[in-house]
Amino acid sequence: MMTPPPVSQDNYPVMVGEESRSNYLDGGFVFTASYVDNLLGIQNGKPIGDETYSFMPTISLDRQTPRQGESVDYTAGFNLYHNSSQLNGVNQDGIADYRLHLSKYAVLVLSDTILQNSNLYSQANPFVTGGGSTSAGSSNSVQIAPYANQLENWSTAAINYQYARNAMVGGSGSYAFSHYSNASKQAGLNNTGAAGFSAFYSRRMSSSQYFGLTYQFEKFVSHPIDTYTVSNTLFVFYTHYFTKSFSFSILAGPEQYTSWRPDVAKLAHWAPAVQGSVGWQKLRTNLTASYAYTVSGAPGLAGAYQSNMADLDGRLMFSRRWSAGVDAKYSYLNSIDAKSAQIAFTSGGRTISAGVDVQHTLTQRIAVVAGYQRIHEAYDIPAVSSFPDSNRAYFSLNYGFHRPLGR
Template sequence: MRGQALFIAILLTSAVAAQAPQSPNEAAQTRMATPPPVSGLNYANQVGSEVQRNYLRGGLTYSTSYIDNYFADSGSAPIAETTFSILPMIALDTSTEKQHAVVTYSPGFTFYRPSSGLNEVDNTAAADYAFHLSAYTTISAMERFEDSSLPFSPTDSSFGGISGLPVSTTPGVVPPFAKRLTNLVSAEITMQTGLNEMIGASGLATVLHYPGSSPTLGLYNSNSRGGTGFYDHRISSSQYVGVTYQYLDMLTSPPDGESATKTSTVMGFYTIYPRAQLSLSVSGGPQRYQVTETASPSFDAWGPAVSASMGWQTGRASLAASYSHSVTGAGGLIGAYHTNSANAAFHWQLARTWTAGASGAYSINKSVSALLPTEAENGHTIFGSATLQHPIHGQVSLAFGYDRVHQSYGQVAAIAASPDSDRVSVSVSWNFQHELGR
């Protein structure tokens, strides 16, 4: 209800606000940017010829990899696996003066040796849509879906990314052998109500579901929903300040009860664009959280929430990084946690035919109270990845990859005894692209 009331208030405010000029030239000169702390978009990670619009793209990738420890269940000995994957992909990008839509879908067929019983079919999809109702009002929406049991993503980073938004749900554990369904949906409306004033509202919903629970001991189905409202003021052509309010309701459902975490956060933010392709943002403010668990007294308190992010892009390189500290819930874990999370991704076109990438993530979760029974689920995750791509003939390209993940959670029996896993991979891809409108 709080999110609905806030959204209605924003709409009423915009209805009586002074209308900005509507001519195309004036709009281009006065239109405000939507700073990363209130934008639902990820930082750009494309370089060189990858930066394109209006296309139909597809392809087929064959990949083989070696995983030194495919996380044995219930703490038994580590299992080494060789995988063989076939990954079709199709992507459609359509853009006009008023709207922009991108849809990507990739199924995955993965075969294991020696454990052929792990053979699986994966599905990953992403959709982004933006529509300009007027020169100063934009509606956008996005969805991410994954159906997989791989601890490493079978697809490239275009399905994920780094944003300037603070972390909302607890960065969870990627379980072994277990099928998981994840779905994230969000929508946002932004309205520039004056020369230097903007308001907006957004909503999100996430679902994390484990169809088979036995291999995921210590992890449970969970979901979250919430809304955000913001006010944004342009100080100058390169500086923005504002304030946001966010309400989140996060629920984890173990077999013997429920664990609910609710947060209300007010944060002020500042964004500066020192250059056209560089942005720096910081946010901070108070956060109130309430935790309710079955057979335990409810717990509520106040604490600080802070975040920082940056994005930089040139024709040959892109860099994005973020840090967030806040109280989070859900993510497959019971309870609420003080979460510190950091992410970084770098993409570099070494030469005309060579592209390299690297990314990393770190998160640490500590229970908000030692009085809650979830203290044993404290833990941390470290992830790193590196890639190198090179076209070898026409539309055929070769890629090398390395991934490492460390997950330390004593309560999750499937990884408690062997928290580290490494993967090396080699992929051959055939891709085609057709520019729309030609």
């Protein structure tokens, strides 16, 4: 059996061509220069623009054996601002995954992602990109004040077991946090954390169709404005594989959530939850899209929100040396309780972002990428309320090496 996207704990891949290889060791150095016309969250009566420069050594490792596999993409260095020197700091962008086949039909999956002063709009290494999430869940990656100093981390552990020819069960646990600096809190931002676990049952109806159930428990917390939200969701899901690399999934079910503050009594409600995703991967073309309507927390905001989120990522390889990518994200957050909105100083808001890039491989060791990104954020917090739009143009140069493993 395949593990359907709603319960696989994987992201859809967006790399194309030779970049989708395995068993390799890569290393190198990435230099990025960019201009941002509005450093969201860093304002003094007017938008503040600045040039930024980053210097990042990188390493990527992928190793696969019949029983286990591990992959690591890690970039760390310095991010420097020409005028806004208070934002200078260490930049980290890392993803690690490990899979171990405990038996022929049981697999253990561990993963961890870390971002320090690196985010969805300005990641440390633009030559390493990731696709949209496939798994069911209430957490989201909405970024409030993306250029503020911050540290984020997501960790997941899962185990899947195929106990019959057409039946599989599994479970997972996760923990995530987002931490802003003290200076950033003055703009109305909050540190947030989320923890949860899930269990699923999957049934193969035919060679191309899967049906199942998944239960999820999640708890969101925020501070220094202390808020707490607990949610329980039961999803029914269906996945159809048009081909091995082209799938469609939909999930729907009831969600029960309870929210409270130290000085506000607990309030419990029911709401519908819906998610869907599409993944299409070819040698030269990759496209992923997802949508979610759930109750969730949001990094930087206190409380919990009824969220509408949509995500689109695509990449096209024109030739061995040229490729282009596009991404678009939309999120609308509405506070689930008027009293919590009053305490948290925000009723929610929306984020819209889009970006394009063109990548060119000059030689075996040298590649360049140029891109443009635009962000619109509308939230009633000081960090972004006055000047909600930001544009970023960037150019990156990568010098590196490639070594096959096990050949």
